[in-house]
Amino acid sequence: MEYVIEMLNIRKVFGAFVANDNITLQVKKGEIHALLGENGAGKSTLMNVLFGLYQPDGGEIRVKGKPVRITDPNVANDLGIGMVHQHFMLVDTFTVTENIILGSEPTRAGTIDIKRAEQEVRELSERYGLAVDPTAKVADISVGMQQRVEILKTLYRGADILIFDEPTAVLTPQEIRELMDIMRTLVREGKSIILITHKLKEIMEVCDRVTIIRRGKGIATLNVAETNPNELAALMVGREVQFTTEKRPAEPGTPVLEIEGLVVKDARGLAAVNGLNLTVHGGEIVGIAGVDGNGQTELIEAITGLIKAESGTIRLNGRDITNLPPRQIIEAGVGHIPQDRHKHGLVLDFPIGENMVLQTYYKPPYSKRGLLNFTAIYEKARQLIREFDVRTPDEYTKARALSGGNQQKAIIGREVDRDPDLLIAAQPTRGLDVGAIEFIHKRLIEQRDRGKAVLLVSFELDEVMNVSDRIAVIYEGKIVAIVDPKATTEQELGLLMAGSKRKEAGVSS
Amino acid sequence: MKSNRLQQLFIPVLAVLLGMIAGSIVMLASGYNPIAGFSALVYGAFGDTYYIGETIRQTTPYILTGLAVAFAFRTGLFNIGVEGQLIVGWLAAVWVGVSFDLPKIVHLPLAILAAAAAGALWGLLPGVLKAYLKVHEVIITIMMNYIALHVTNAIIRSVLSDEGFKSDPVKPSASLQSEFFGAITHHSTMHYGIFIAIAAAFIMWFLLERTTKGFELRAVGFNQHASQYAGMNVRANIILAMVISGAFAGVAGAMEGLGTFGNISTKAGFTGLGFDGIAVALIGGNNAFGILLSALLFGALKVGALEMPSSAGVPTELVDIIIALIIFFVASSYMIRWLLSRGQKGAE
Numbered sequence: 088m089e090y091v092i093e094m095l096n097i098r099k100v101f102g103a104f105v106a107n108d109n110i111t112l113q114v115k116k117g118e119i120h121a122l123l124g125e126n127g128a129g130k131s132t133l134m135n136v137l138f139g140l141y142q143p144d145g146g147e148i149r150v151k152g153k154p155v156r157i158t159d160p161n162v163a164n165d166l167g168i169g170m171v172h173q174h175f176m177l178v179d180t181f182t183v184t185e186n187i188i189l190g191s192e193p194t195r196a197g198t199i200d201i202k203r204a205e206q207e208v209r210e211l212s213e214r215y216g217l218a219v220d221p222t223a224k225v226a227d228i229s230v231g232m233q234q235r236v237e238i239l240k241t242l243y244r245g246a247d248i249l250i251f252d253e254p255t256a257v258l259t260p261q262e263i264r265e266l267m268d269i270m271r272t273l274v275r276e277g278k279s280i281i282l283i284t285h286k287l288k289e290i291m292e293v294c295d296r297v298t299i300i301r302r303g304k305g306i307a308t309l310n311v312a313e314t315n316p317n318e319l320a321a322l323m324v325g326r327e328v329q330f331t332t333e334k335r336p337a338e339p340g341t342p343v344l345e346i347e348g349l350v351v352k353d354a355r356g357l358a359a360v361n362g363l364n365l366t367v368h369g370g371e372i373v374g375i376a377g378v379d380g381n382g383q384t385e386l387i388e389a390i391t392g393l394i395k396a397e398s399g400t401i402r403l404n405g406r407d408i409t410n411l412p413p414r415q416i417i418e419a420g421v422g423h424i425p426q427d428r429h430k431h432g433l434v435l436d437f438p439i440g441e442n443m444v445l446q447t448y449y450k451p452p453y454s455k456r457g458l459l460n461f462t463a464i465y466e467k468a469r470q471l472i473r474e475f476d477v478r479t480p481d482e483y484t485k486a487r488a489l490s491g492g493n494q495q496k497a498i499i500g501r502e503v504d505r506d507p508d509l510l511i512a513a514q515p516t517r518g519l520d521v522g523a524i525e526f527i528h529k530r531l532i533e534q535r536d537r538g539k540a541v542l543l544v545s546f547e548l549d550e551v552m553n554v555s556d557r558i559a560v561i562y563e564g565k566i567v568a569i570v571d572p573k574a575t576t577e578q579e580l581g582l583l584m585a586g587s588k589r590k591e592a593g594v595s596s
Numbered sequence: 597m598k599s600n601r602l603q604q605l606f607i608p609v610l611a612v613l614l615g616m617i618a619g620s621i622v623m624l625a626s627g628y629n630p631i632a633g634f635s636a637l638v639y640g641a642f643g644d645t646y647y648i649g650e651t652i653r654q655t656t657p658y659i660l661t662g663l664a665v666a667f668a669f670r671t672g673l674f675n676i677g678v679e680g681q682l683i684v685g686w687l688a689a690v691w692v693g694v695s696f697d698l699p700k701i702v703h704l705p706l707a708i709l710a711a712a713a714a715g716a717l718w719g720l721l722p723g724v725l726k727a728y729l730k731v732h733e734v735i736i737t738i739m740m741n742y743i744a745l746h747v748t749n750a751i752i753r754s755v756l757s758d759e760g761f762k763s764d765p766v767k768p769s770a771s772l773q774s775e776f777f778g779a780i781t782h783h784s785t786m787h788y789g790i791f792i793a794i795a796a797a798f799i800m801w802f803l804l805e806r807t808t809k810g811f812e813l814r815a816v817g818f819n820q821h822a823s824q825y826a827g828m829n830v831r832a833n834i835i836l837a838m839v840i841s842g843a844f845a846g847v848a849g850a851m852e853g854l855g856t857f858g859n860i861s862t863k864a865g866f867t868g869l870g871f872d873g874i875a876v877a878l879i880g881g882n883n884a885f886g887i888l889l890s891a892l893l894f895g896a897l898k899v900g901a902l903e904m905p906s907s908a909g910v911p912t913e914l915v916d917i918i919i920a921l922i923i924f925f926v927a928s929s930y931m932i933r934w935l936l937s938r939g940q941k942g943a944e
Contacts (some may be wrong), residue, residue, distance in 0.1 A: 412835075417827045433818065435818070441811070448812075457809065
């Protein structure tokens with residue numbers, strides 16, 4: 088069998104840190120090859136080497152059997168390597184065609200030959216079953232469609248080898264299904280695909296082979312047909328991992344959070360949360376399922392006081408906390424694991440130790456007569472670092488220097504340690520690997536078992552179904568259904584998230 | 597780690613040397629003797645107790661304007677208004693200095709506090725506009741500089757003098773001038789203000805690094821979103837930061853009004869002390885101790901440069917260029933660091 092890409096014993100070193108330690112990746116023509124690894128395992132580094140963004144310190148790259156030196160992304164393009172980025176690089180106000188030809192515009196007599204370009208884009212789209220309208224404005228099409236535009240961009244430039252970087256992170260279940268079909272079509276038409284992911288389910292479903300890397304080293308390359316998720320997870324993390332977190336049935340107590348008729352406007356002045364009602368009891372985890380942009384962010388920011396609610400009430404333990412300043416809401420007993428840990432969760436240029444007292448720095452023992460008590464601050468920091476297994480050289484290291492998973496563990500440690508009656512966890516495991524996810528889920532359930540209320544917001548259906556005791560589906564700023572995770576399916580949730588009404592009367596609450 | 601420390605110390609020295617080499621080329625190209633020129637510069641800054649006294653006197657306001665800019669920087673703000681805050685502080689100090697007859701132990705602190713309060717007030721307005729209306733502080737502070745310049749001129753003419761161009765000298769009870777320093781430095785204008793400037797550097801360090809309020813100010817400076825999330829009052833902290841920054845600048849004005857000049861005159865243009873403060877703060881790494889050193893560099897260059905035309909015959913225009921070159925190289929120590937790392941890679 089011929090290999091289209093061979094990366095042989097690739098080594099890449101940053102200072103004293105070995106990011107890629109003699110990794111070998113061989114991709115066969117016409118296969119979907121998964122690249123699996125934890126965060127920081129070296130996947131991105133390896134792909135950046137292939138795409139010409141980094142120069143390897145050792146090893147050899149062969150494309151279609153020929154040794155090559157990929158000195159920059161243009162060389163990679165010329166060799167037929169295309170990258171579908173996780174964060175789309177599209178100009179919102181341009182049409183699909185304009186975005187696709189950007190940088191390699193076909194011209195006629197000095198002007199762009201837009202008709203010809205549109206024709207070409209349409210042909211490509213039909214050939215690979217992408218169903219993209221070449222004349223639509225990017226701002227007007229869905230996230231899933233925008234991703235297809237990214238795919239078309241690489242195809243338009245003649246790519247034979249497509250690298251997909253965590254492509255499903257932003258998609259709904261239906262869109263994920265469609266993407267997998269597209270990937271199968273691409274392969275059938277002779278393309279080869281490298282899929283960067285840490286989602287085992289996707290690998291099992293769509294990939295032919297998988298290469299696992301751990302801490303910069305190549306661990307194994309397996310045929311997907313001959314392996315299973317448990318083996319993959321164990322190889323990736325280096326130990327056995329549990330997928331479904333064990334938990335007792337919930338014992339809901341009194342209502343902790345009660346939201347009635349909440350309306351919150353977004354930055355554009357539109358009602359992002361539009362008459363939302365929701366109750367979360369002590370001793371239960373309520374999961375909010377929904378496609379990104381249906382009011383989740385505004386809901387959380389209104390509860391925590393970061394933005395003002397237009398109308399409606401939010402009560403915590405019976406007390407009205409609507410539109411109180413954030414500090415009063417925090418002191419009333421709300422903990423918040425924010426969606427964007429870099430924007431909200433941490434002061435990245437502060438030592439991790441000082442980040443541990445971000446909400447409590449002004450209280451004794453951390454502050455005495457207006458002065459900081461660093462002994463007490465760092466004692467608390469060491470305790471949390473130990474209890475929550477935050478891997479950092481020491482408590483004085485800047486938060487910026489920690490990996491995403493460890494930053495997240497630090498935030499969770501801080502929030503859980505304050506022992507809030509209501510813990511809001513927004514996308515608590517985004518971008519984390521199975522080991523860290525398992526840890527975080529356990530902590531959320533632990534809080535629940537101690538009688539606390541937990542509100543979980545996640546775009547990962549697996550997570551919502553796994554961890555929640557009740558699932559509230561949010562659509563266009565309203566809770567449109569409350570379902571029992573044990574009695575629902577991914578398909579049903581997906582449909583509800585897309586706005587279709589429930590037909591059967593079996594609404595559980 | 598050890599070699600890093602050494603490099604930290606080594607780079608500014610190398611930067612000054614590179615700046616002097618560039619300055620030498622300029623002098624050679626213009627037909628002047630660089631050795632004579634730089635000898636004059638060094639002699640003019642440190643060659644005699646008189647010159648040392650003058651250098652310290654010039655360093656004093658630079659420390660305070662540097663601290664003012666740095667304090668704002670550390671809290672996420674760009675205070676271009678240090679110049680105007682300095683001018684109103686100068687006026688306030690002199691006003692109090694000439695208007696009252698009080699024991700020195702009351703009068704002098706009162707005059708300095710008046711300067712701090714005036715500077716703080718000049719910082720308050722941009723702070724409030726920034727916090728509540730998101731008006732960029734750079735625009736407001738620049739405009740406040742002009743207001744300060746012309747308002748103080750009007751007050752000097754109509755209130756502090758009889759349509760004249762300068763005020764009376766401040767009463768001895770409000771003066772920072774020092775017979776003792778004069779005696780040991782051949783009658784230089786060095787005054788007690790240097791102690792106030794050094795104390796201010798300590799205060800800035802203590803306030804930012806040791807107090808609970810400083811924790812908040814730094815957090816807001818680095819990340820407003822996280823500060824808001826953590827329950828801090830971002831608006832109040834922005835305003836407070838501008839007020840404190842302005843107070844440092846106001847005290848810098850007091851150094852001129854109570855120390856160096858002992859009065860205030862109408863000005864045709866800005867003093868430049870406030871704008872140089874931006875460079876002092878940046879070269880000092882926005883750190884209190886670093887600012888003491890970079891203010892000394894600026895003070896020494898400014899005072900030493902006066903000697904270059906008279907003893908080496910280098911014209912003042914060229915002197916300005918040479919001083920600017922040295923500061924340019926110190927400011928671009930990033931470039932030197934980069935060149936060094938390239939060199940190290942090449943050697944491997």
